[in-house]
Amino acid sequence: xxxxxxxxxxxxxxxxxxxxxxxxxxxxxxxxxxxxxxxxxxxxxxxxxxxxxxxxxxxxxxxxxxxxxxxxxxxxxxxxxxxxxxxxxxxxxxxxxxxxxxxxxxxxxxxxxxxxxxxxxxxxxxxxxxxxxxxxxxxxxxxxxxxxxxxxxxxxxxxxxxxxxxxxxxxxxxxxxxxxxxxxxxxxxxxxxxxxxxxxxxxxxxxxxxxxxxxx
Amino acid sequence: xxxxxxxxxxxxxxxxxxxxxxxxxxxxxxxxxxxxxxxxxxxxxxxxxxxxxxxxxxxxxxxxxxxxxxxxxxxxxxxxxxxxxxxxxxxxxxxxxxxxxxxxxxxxxxxxxxxxxxxxxxxxxxxxxxxxxxxxxxxxxxxxxxxxxxxxxxxxxxxxxxxxxxxxxxxxxxxxxxxxxxxxxxxxxxxxxxxxxxxxxxxxxxxxxxxxxxxxxxxxxxxxxxxxxxxxxxxxxxxxxxxxxxxxxxxxxxxxxxxxxxxxxxxxxxxxxxxxxxxxxx
Numbered sequence: 001x002x003x004x005x006x007x008x009x010x011x012x013x014x015x016x017x018x019x020x021x022x023x024x025x026x027x028x029x030x031x032x033x034x035x036x037x038x039x040x041x042x043x044x045x046x047x048x049x050x051x052x053x054x055x056x057x058x059x060x061x062x063x064x065x066x067x068x069x070x071x072x073x074x075x076x077x078x079x080x081x082x083x084x085x086x087x088x089x090x091x092x093x094x095x096x097x098x099x100x101x102x103x104x105x106x107x108x109x110x111x112x113x114x115x116x117x118x119x120x121x122x123x124x125x126x127x128x129x130x131x132x133x134x135x136x137x138x139x140x141x142x143x144x145x146x147x148x149x150x151x152x153x154x155x156x157x158x159x160x161x162x163x164x165x166x167x168x169x170x171x172x173x174x175x176x177x178x179x180x181x182x183x184x185x186x187x188x189x190x191x192x193x194x195x196x197x198x199x200x201x202x203x204x205x206x207x208x209x210x211x212x213x214x215x216x
Numbered sequence: 217x218x219x220x221x222x223x224x225x226x227x228x229x230x231x232x233x234x235x236x237x238x239x240x241x242x243x244x245x246x247x248x249x250x251x252x253x254x255x256x257x258x259x260x261x262x263x264x265x266x267x268x269x270x271x272x273x274x275x276x277x278x279x280x281x282x283x284x285x286x287x288x289x290x291x292x293x294x295x296x297x298x299x300x301x302x303x304x305x306x307x308x309x310x311x312x313x314x315x316x317x318x319x320x321x322x323x324x325x326x327x328x329x330x331x332x333x334x335x336x337x338x339x340x341x342x343x344x345x346x347x348x349x350x351x352x353x354x355x356x357x358x359x360x361x362x363x364x365x366x367x368x369x370x371x372x373x374x375x376x377x378x379x380x381x382x383x384x385x386x387x388x389x390x391x392x393x394x395x396x397x398x399x400x401x402x403x404x405x406x407x408x409x410x411x412x413x414x415x416x417x418x419x420x421x422x423x424x425x426x427x428x429x430x431x432x433x434x435x436x437x438x439x440x441x442x443x444x445x446x447x448x449x450x451x452x453x454x455x456x457x458x459x460x461x462x463x464x465x466x467x468x469x470x471x472x473x474x475x476x477x478x479x480x481x482x483x484x485x486x487x488x489x490x491x492x493x494x495x496x497x498x
Contacts, residue, residue: 065302068267211269
């Protein structure tokens with residue numbers, strides 16, 4: 001699997017380096033007001049783009065056709081994209097924390113670690129959700145259509161979430177009374193469960209695509 | 217032990233199907249898979265490597281069912297070169313070698329470096345700037361650098377100039393010279409197969425038209441050139457294709473079945489294939 005991740009890192013190397021530098025700059029520059037989280041969001045979006053970008057490159061050069069000839073289980077090929085995404089997400093988190101440290105060093109103020117960690121944690125969870133949504137769609141519809149379907153699904157999910165929050169506004173008080181560790185554990189369980197489901201779907205779509213059941 | 221053994225292999229698509237393919241490649245031999253574009257050569261190769269799910273039949277590679285978990289270990293001993301090398305365009309030969317060194321347990325970096333040098337491939341040039349010849353050479357260098365026992369080549373010489381083709385055919389012949397090696401080579405360049413192969417399998421529209429030892433095939437068939445009126449003397453079962461002119465006729469015939477006294481010329485593999493395809497169409 002290491003070799004597959006290495007291949008993806010080589011492929012996306014140039015673009016990702018540029019995007020990472022930009023993300024670091026955005027995170028390091030102090031922005032006040034409603035755009036204050038722009039840098040953090042951008043860093044995580046970069047992390048999300050990494051696996052989908054490599055799926056697009058794989059499609060373009062028909063890498064999967066070659067990979068099928070190599071001694072890899074299909075599950076290893078699919079898992080490598082998830083691991084790559086998690087590595088990208090962790091890189092995004094490191095960029096956010098590094099940006100916080102740089103901002104503090106420049107302004108002379110104490111770093112706002114609590115806020116940075118909270119934001120990073122929340123974004124990490126969101127990114128894992130997005131990966132879990134994006135990769136199966138990428139394998140099913142191809143990277144280009146997959147991205148469009150993912151953003152449509154995302155907008156729909158946010159809309160549904162807002163609608164649900166309004167409809168169940170009384171439940172907010174119940175959630176607020178739950179101890180934080182229970183919430184964190186619940187969130188972790190949800191992330192693990194969703195990822196397991198997402199990998200299964202990705203593998204199924206990957207095999208169907210390899211078998212020529214979907215057009216490229 | 218057979219390098220490849222295929223029984224009743226079937227794969228159906230909406231607009232094409234490979235039907236009941238039986239094929240055997242003994243160890244120590246080179247089998248040429250010939251057929252026009254879309255005949256099913258690449259599909260057969262992908263089915264052999266279990267890169268495609270089959271609808272029927274059985275495939276064993278070096279004695280192992282290609283659907284069994286053990287086949288993953290067998291893949292370590294197979295070098296594959298595809299018609300499109302499928303290498304990401306931003307990679308260099310050096311990076312590609314690093315990726316494959318993490319893929320094959322038996323990867324031999326010195327061997328790979330040796331091939332890169334022998335083929336005169338630039339190590340740091342990006343793959344997108346490679347010519348077709350360089351691309352195929354890189355694919356072959358990669359396929360040979362983990363000491364495979366079986367080499368599977370899908371149109372590896374197509375689109376190459378005669379000099380490069382000759383160079384690569386020599387590499388394949390050297391590889392096949394070892395007793396514990398075997399090569400399956402698909403191509404529509406029949407002359408390449410005639411130079412290199414021990415066995416020839418001819419696929420036409422997803423069906424195996426013939427699979428025989430090359431020399432036996434060349435001995436078996438011949439070209440009969442005679443007057444149209446004379447062709448009537450030949451048993452129709454001996455005629456496998458013909459070109460009829462105004463006065464004369466040229467026919468692909470089975471030598472043994474032609475009456476004594478009629479002159480049958482030696483034919484090439486290409487003659488056999490072309491006549492058989494023509495006969496199929498008629």
